Amino acid sequence: MANVLVFIDNPGQALKKSSLELLTIARSLGEPAVAVNGELSDDVAGTLGAYGAVTVFRPSAADLDDYLVAPKAAFLAAVADKSGATTVLLENSPEGKEIAARLGIRLSAGVITDVVAVDADGTAHKSVLAGSYTTTAKATTAVTVLSVKANMVDPEPATAPGAPETLTVDVPADATAAAARITSREQKVASGRPDLTDARIVVAGGRGLDGDFGPVEELADALGAAVGASRAATDAGWINHDAQVGQTGKTVSPQLYISAGISGAIQQKAGMQTAKVIVAVNKDAESPVFEIADFGIIGDLFQVLPQATEEIKKRKG
Amino acid sequence: MKIVVLVKHVPDAQFDRHLSGEGHTTDRDESILSELDEYALEAALQLAEARGGAKAGNKVIALSMGPAGAVNAIKKSLQIGATEGVHLTDGALAGSDAAATSLALAAAVRHLGADTPVDLVLTGMASTDGETSLVPAQLAERLGLPQVTFASSLEVDGGRVSARRDADTHSETVEASLPAVVSVTDQINEPRYPNFKGIIAAKRKSITTLSLADIGVDSSQVGHAGSWTRVTAAEERPPRTAGTIITDEGDAGIKLVDFLAAQKLL
Ligand SMILES: Cc1cc2nc3c(=O)[nH]c(=O)nc-3n(C[C@H](O)[C@H](O)[C@H](O)COP(=O)(O)OP(=O)(O)OC[C@H]3O[C@@H](n4cnc5c(N)ncnc54)[C@H](O)[C@@H]3O)c2cc1C
Numbered sequence A: 001m002a003n004v005l006v007f008i009d010n011p012g013q014a015l016k017k018s019s020l021e022l023l024t025i026a027r028s029l030g031e032p033a034v035a036v037n038g039e040l041s042d043d044v045a046g047t048l049g050a051y052g053a054v055t056v057f058r059p060s061a062a063d064l065d066d067y068l069v070a071p072k073a074a075f076l077a078a079v080a081d082k083s084g085a086t087t088v089l090l091e092n093s094p095e096g097k098e099i100a101a102r103l104g105i106r107l108s109a110g111v112i113t114d115v116v117a118v119d120a121d122g123t124a125h126k127s128v129l130a131g132s133y134t135t136t137a138k139a140t141t142a143v144t145v146l147s148v149k150a151n152m153v154d155p156e157p158a159t160a161p162g163a164p165e166t167l168t169v170d171v172p173a174d175a176t177a178a179a180a181r182i183t184s185r186e187q188k189v190a191s192g193r194p195d196l197t198d199a200r201i202v203v204a205g206g207r208g209l210d211g212d213f214g215p216v217e218e219l220a221d222a223l224g225a226a227v228g229a230s231r232a233a234t235d236a237g238w239i240n241h242d243a244q245v246g247q248t249g250k251t252v253s254p255q256l257y258i259s260a261g262i263s264g265a266i267q268q269k270a271g272m273q274t275a276k277v278i279v280a281v282n283k284d285a286e287s288p289v290f291e292i293a294d295f296g297i298i299g300d301l302f303q304v305l306p307q308a309t310e311e312i313k314k315r316k317g
Numbered sequence B: 001m002k003i004v005v006l007v008k009h010v011p012d013a014q015f016d017r018h019l020s021g022e023g024h025t026t027d028r029d030e031s032i033l034s035e036l037d038e039y040a041l042e043a044a045l046q047l048a049e050a051r052g053g054a055k056a057g058n059k060v061i062a063l064s065m066g067p068a069g070a071v072n073a074i075k076k077s078l079q080i081g082a083t084e085g086v087h088l089t090d091g092a093l094a095g096s097d098a099a100a101t102s103l104a105l106a107a108a109v110r111h112l113g114a115d116t117p118v119d120l121v122l123t124g125m126a127s128t129d130g131e132t133s134l135v136p137a138q139l140a141e142r143l144g145l146p147q148v149t150f151a152s153s154l155e156v157d158g159g160r161v162s163a164r165r166d167a168d169t170h171s172e173t174v175e176a177s178l179p180a181v182v183s184v185t186d187q188i189n190e191p192r193y194p195n196f197k198g199i200i201a202a203k204r205k206s207i208t209t210l211s212l213a214d215i216g217v218d219s220s221q222v223g224h225a226g227s228w229t230r231v232t233a234a235e236e237r238p239p240r241t242a243g244t245i246i247t248d249e250g251d252a253g254i255k256l257v258d259f260l261a262a263q264k265l266l
Helices: A017-029 A042-050 A070-083 A094-107 A214-223 A231-235 A301-316 B035-050 B068-080 B098-112 B134-143 B196-203 B252-262
Strands: A003-009 A031-037 A055-059 A085-091 A110-118 A124-128 A133-139 A144-148 A165-169 A181-187 A201-205 A226-229 A256-260 A277-282 A295-298 B002-006 B009-011 B031-033 B059-065 B084-088 B120-124 B147-157 B160-166 B170-177 B180-184 B207-210 B229-236 B244-247
Touching (some): A003 A017, A031 A042, A055 A070, A070 A085, A070 A165, A070 B134, A110 B098, A201 A214, A214 A226, A226 A231, A277 B252, A295 B252, A301 B252, B002 B035, B002 B098, B009 B068, B035 B068, B035 B120, B059 B068, B059 B098, B068 B084, B084 B098, B120 B134, B134 B147, B134 B180, B244 B252
Parallel strands (some): A055 A165, A085 A144, A201 A226, A295 B244, B120 B180
Antiparallel strands (some): A133 B229, B009 B031
């Protein structure tokens, strides 16, 4: 059976859902091994076993987080060599993609990003050109490196859980030589709302909010949704840049995207048009967002959103 | 300082974009300078200007790899203020994936550094067509250089580059020694437009054309032959069509909730 390697960076006290998804995909491709950077708690090791990991590889160094990606890629390349992995799966975060990029060069392996599904033979499915095409791609090399989007499979534990063997792999001596060092890091305060990239529902606001994200936040909270924004809103400083959806912000594919006071410029559409259902609220009937909305309301968001929020609260009782 | 800025000519996102041919590559007929590369160019110009500009020997070289049309991205870069242009073009390059692209670009950067070394390679955060963000990191790995990606601010001082980066859960400051590969976000600056003076001045600036032979790359290392991935199928998604549009008559918020309930989204 082929060996599949999953990279999990700093699992913390419990594995994220996206990591469980990667393990689930890995089992459909072969025998999973895991490379973990950072602390490995007993709980996490247990979950890795429950999800079918046969071997867990850990780096000989504890300072990989002090650098940008390069040493992580070097460690992972060493693990891939040792484990004989023919497929490496990573998270599709900006960092995951960059580790994949450098790993690809180290292993002379084809890299495919933004993967939404993987066939048993390693063929990857993704969408390109702002969601206007769906494509399949395959690496032509002995090893394939894939960064896989979150929420594409339901995590499922293995039928026969095991207790993985833990091995330490030397981080190559030259790994940090050509790496950028992180000199300071500030944690941001968590919003308590779901994470934008993998939220089931996103409520997004644009310039039409005129500085007041209140109506968008209240509707988001009533729906248990994440809050998104157009670039006009983030550039104006009404909300943090992290909330930006679009070409230079986040790509989201939620079940429901509610766009309020956003015109629907091409760069904004690029980030959200693979949402299952799109609702738009805009004063201007000519706004391009109405061309792609499943349900469009021509109206003032300051009337429509609060009314909807009240109604949802009433129905949820 | 000697700065190489990677500029890509990409299909204009304002129009429908298409994949064509056996390799399902992007159709580049209506191409422009990738908007995201304008931020890298602006960052380069600011670094050069802070050091006395071209007069003081600072060079901002706009490097583009691509077919004949890519020269337009270079011309625009020269109009905006780059000091010289380099066009890496060769039939064998067509259809290169990120790995093959980074191989060719790495060879071109080495070639450009043969006389005096390149201090910095600047790129946009992603191309607006492929959108993989793989090339900057792969270029850094191939050149054995540190990479600083997604910089939202940049300072170069005494052989070191430092940058701010913004992630979801944290912001960070990173530092690397030069030479380095740096990709910048659209938060870093406000790119300038070419003005009349710039357009006139660009006519006198040189554009060097390089072939694979010039940079010592064999045609089997690039294009489809040298790519490590292959697109096996591409299907155009049916465009989204408009659904129900209503005008608010005082109850649109309730109708919205009715719609969500009907879609089982509540
Ligand atoms: C290189 C580049 C990258 C970019 N990347 C992104 C990106 O990632 N994401 C992004 O979003 N944009 C991006 N943009 C910007 C994009 O082109 C648009 O400028 C931006 O999306 C506009 O934001 P907006 O729709 O909120 O504002 P506007 O275009 O000003 O639209 C505001 C809308 O609000 C409506 N409105 C106003 N008041 C009300 C009200 N009371 N009730 C209801 N409706 C109201 C108006 O009718 C209008 O349609 C990028 C641009 C460039 C050049």
